[in-house]
Amino acid sequence: METQGDSKTHREKLLIVDDNKQNIELLMELFRSGYKIAAARNAQRALKLAISDSPPDIILSDILMPDMDGYEFCAKIKEDPRTKHIPIIFITAVSEVMDENRGFALGAVDYITKPFHPPMVKARVKLHLNLKRKQELLEKYAFIDALTEIPNRRRFNEVIEKEWRRAGRSGYPISLLFIDVDHFKAYNDTYGHGKGDECLRRIASAMARTLRRAGDFIGRYGGEEFAVVLPDTKSDKAVAMAKTLQKAVDGIAIFHGASSVASHVTISIGIATVTPDDKDISLTPKNLIDAADKKMYEAKSRGRHQIAY
Ligand code: GH3
Ligand code: MG
Ligand code: MG
Ligand code: MG
Numbered sequence: 668m669e670t671q672g673d674s675k676t677h678r679e680k681l682l683i684v685d686d687n688k689q690n691i692e693l694l695m696e697l698f699r700s701g702y703k704i705a706a707a708r709n710a711q712r713a714l715k716l717a718i719s720d721s722p723p724d725i726i727l728s729d730i731l732m733p734d735m736d737g738y739e740f741c742a743k744i745k746e747d748p749r750t751k752h753i754p755i756i757f758i759t760a761v762s763e764v765m766d767e768n769r770g771f772a773l774g775a776v777d778y779i780t781k782p783f784h785p786p787m788v789k790a791r792v793k794l795h796l797n798l799k800r801k802q803e804l805l806e807k808y809a810f811i812d813a814l815t816e817i818p819n820r821r822r823f824n825e826v827i828e829k830e831w832r833r834a835g836r837s838g839y840p841i842s843l844l845f846i847d848v849d850h851f852k853a854y855n856d857t858y859g860h861g862k863g864d865e866c867l868r869r870i871a872s873a874m875a876r877t878l879r880r881a882g883d884f885i886g887r888y889g890g891e892e893f894a895v896v897l898p899d900t901k902s903d904k905a906v907a908m909a910k911t912l913q914k915a916v917d918g919i920a921i922f923h924g925a926s927s928v929a930s931h932v933t934i935s936i937g938i939a940t941v942t943p944d945d946k947d948i949s950l951t952p953k954n955l956i957d958a959a960d961k962k963m964y965e966a967k968s969r970g971r972h973q974i975a976y
Pocket of ligand 4: 847848849850851852891
């Protein structure tokens with residue numbers, strides 16, 4: 668069952684799960700205006716809808732249902748990475764404190780007892796949808812660099828740790844590229860900080876566009892420094908990638924009259940490749956970062972606009 672209003676604005680989708688047809692109809696009537704609504708008469712069907720192409724933004728679930736009850740349904744939603752972010756509100760005649768506790772312990776965000784007061788149910792759904800939106804925004808901005816809009820250092824740290832563990836298990840090498848803009852202080856001094864910011868944005872987006880393989884990562888490490896993580900990548904492939912990145916930055920040809928290297932903004936790249944070992948904990952992502960950083964300085968000392976590996 669699905670109803671849809673004629674408003675063109677984005678409507679959030681509510682999934683109602685209840686074995687009782689009257690209960691479903693009552694809730695559908697309550698939310699008819701302002702929401703997209705899907706309904707399921709049993710938990711199995713609701714689980715299918717939750718992983719469909721058009722998943723719900725929030726779920727209102729009954730507890731007493733034949734076959735699978737609301738608790739088990741909630742546990743299943745919360746253990747599946749595809750659905751665990753969807754808030755669940757129990758709406759039920761089961762009203763002992765113990766039952767409420769159990770609902771919250773399983774990850775439900777709210778617990779409403781029947782008979783319910785309709786405006787309160789609406790208010791709570793609205794509240795939890797607002798909280799979910801804010802949560803998603805916070806998560807997004809916590810990991811995105813505000814200037815360049817590519818992932819930030821915090822995200823880089825997460826990615827390198829995760830890929831390190833994965834590589835340790837699989838025995839594949841990881842390559843790390845450390846990228847630093849050449850004579851960027853002179854660029855700022857000559858053209859001003861505003862132009863400097865714009866330059867960093869353009870360099871970041873040119874490099875990000877170049878990475879095609881799923882799993883390859885670019886982040887802003889700090890200032891005018893960027894880091895690229897290439898999982899399952901040996902040294903020769905990493906060097907090829909570095910050349911492609913350098914060409915991409917040469918390609919946007921941002922004029923730099925104060926550079927001793929070229930008439931445009933250039934980058935230097937240091938590369939390190941390591942195969943982590945599950946059994947050797949003395950080797951850490953920091954070793955890889957330090958090695959790539961050292962190589963980057965080597966590229967600088969060789970005259971800049973170089974790749975060192
Ligand atoms: P090198 O070729 O040796 O890398 O020289 P450099 O001038 O690029 O290196 P240095 O570390 O001396 O200067 C980096 C400059 O980057 C200084 C700093 O003001 C500038 N910078 C760092 N972050 C930002 C930013 O967010 N915006 C702008 N406009 N400039 C930044
Ligand atoms: Mg029931
Ligand atoms: Mg630097
Ligand atoms: Mg620099």
